[in-house]
Amino acid sequence: MADPAETVPSAAGGPRLGGPVAAAMLPRGGVRLRALVLIRWAAVAGQFFTAAVVHWGLGFKLPLLAVGGAIALSALLNLTVSLGRPASARIDDREATIFLAFDILQLAVLLYLTGGLVNPFALLLLAPVAIGATILSLTSNIVLSMLTMASISLLGLFHQPLPWHGPPPELPDIYRAGVWAGLTLTTLLVTLYGWRLAEEARQMADALAAAQASLAQEQRMSALGALAAAAAHELGSPLSTIAVVAKEMLREVEPDDPLREDVELLSAESERCRTILARLSVDPAGDVSDAYTLVPLPALIEAAAQPCRREGIAISFRAGPVGDGVPATAPIQVRSPELMQGVGNIVQNAFSFARREVVISTRWTASWSEVEVTDDGPGFSEALLDELGTPFISTRQGEGGHMGLGVFIAKTLLERTGATVTFGNRRESGGGALVSVRWPNPVFKAT
Known part of the structure; x- marks a missing residue:
């Protein structure tokens, strides 16, 4: 069994971590940069396609220079990040938070230019929050949620007119307030539920890793016991020969011979070794050889x-x-x-x-x-x-x-x-x- 110091349980079973179990509980690495880059490329493509359909397909006039500039800025940042670091690199919690915070601000700018919360695409503000809930710490999620809710509140008060043929529709103030309340509450719910479920999944993964490490330690100890049993078996024959020769020498050496003491010591030590090997061979608690499976x-x-x-x-x-x-x-x-x-x-x-x-x-x-x-x-x-x-x-x-x-x-x-x-x-x-x-x-x- 593993050293108790490595897996000493607590009141409801918390081990005092050490050795392989502690190794299994090392801090988790961040998300891969490639994942966030691909998500942003998908967002850039979607934004460009939507702007093109609205402006040229439906005939609604957009401030193309400003909208195109915001989309191009996101694409430029993606290129800079992709070229500056390998796509397989992992970014830490702080970097991922900054990455997603930029996406929230970029979406807020696009919505400001295209009608604010009245724009049906205002729901996209929830996307960075949902992504962050699954990969970021609680503190970072709180920061992103506050930034999102602040953006929603500002968009409810300040925005350009909704692109439309003629004067844009005037929606009642209570409807605008309802949209603001719905987006704000949904931001909170997505953050809390998403982070909680993701955290439980991460905790279960950590706990299973600790269980596997504990089992691996026990398997190593079992293998060591099997090795001891095999050594006892293999060493038995040559040790028996040494014991026989030592007894023969003991009979032939005179009591007053200077070598008598050394021969007696050799005979006693060989007998001691035989006792140790015999104990290894017959103790099923300490031996995990095939005889005691x-x-x-x-x-x-x-x-x-x-x-x-x-x-x-x-x-x-x-x-x-x-x-x-x-x-x-x-x-x-x-x-x-x-x-x-x-x-x-x-x-x-x-x-x-x-x-x-x-x-x-x-x-x-x-x-x-x-x-x-x-x-x-x-x-x-x-x-x-x-x-x-x-x-x-x-x-x-x-x-x-x-x-x-x-x-x-x-x-x-x-x-x-x-x-x-x-x-x-x-x-x-x-x-x-x-x-x-x-x-x-x-x-x-x-x-």
Whole structure:
């Protein structure tokens, strides 16, 4: 199992990040420049096409020089940006905000020249806001929203007449106010909803990356254990030969010979090496070689919980069948990195909040096997109980490196093994947290 210092869960499962998990949580990069450049080229083409259709197709007179200049300025800026930096470059949050702010101002100028909010294309002011909501930080989105709403308000008061045959139509003031209110409220809603949904998607992506990093760490530890088992097997024969030769030398060397002490040391050290290799070969908790791919579930749970022990907190293991006609022998389970890391995170979380004892019960029937981890701590908060298992949920988020990912990682990894994970609180006196992990269709050795 990974070093607990790298994945120490918080109250609702926030690991103290370190090692590969911290690497997965590095700050996200910005949006690619190519994406924003292509969006602006599409906008420039659309603006040019619309102006041409309105002026030459419909016969409405536009201030062509001013409108063409605003469109040309946007195209010129796009060319400058494209030539100055590679299209695959990523721009940070500040640069993307400036990029989109220019688009808002350019659209506001075009609308000022063509009727203000009465122009049907006033809705296009919402496009930069919608794009920013998906890629920018909350602060940058607030800036863009304020700029958009300020532009809408100014356009409602100051604008050139709407291009028209003869005098433009005079709309009632209440209708103009309604257009202003609708665009302003839509700007706020697009920003809030768009940013919130995009932020949740980014958080889930970060949490899944952290889970993958945690699993990769456990897989590396498993590979190290397999390497140790292979080394024990390969070194057994030459070490046996060394031990035999050392014993032969010990019999032939006289007690008063100066080499006697060195030979005795050689014999003792070779015996010590044989003991170490034997322990590596027969301990299924520390060896993940093929001989121990399938392990009785209680032994597997004990192995996963072993690195989580904490001084001053007792741990009890209970195991047994439930009901009649159930095999007394425990079901076997694949010793997978997902199971070891997932159960380890849950047990570590229990140790973090237990006062005196953590109890791990393993039960099974003919149709399911279950591991239940309980502690005598304060238990899960009722306000967070329904949210457990989602990323970045923790009562200690931000304290001591806790990020609210421990329970999410454990739940994600255990569900990959086919388990169902449920969270609750003990009903007995004293209370405490209760986490249940249940697998359907247990496999018994006899089958």
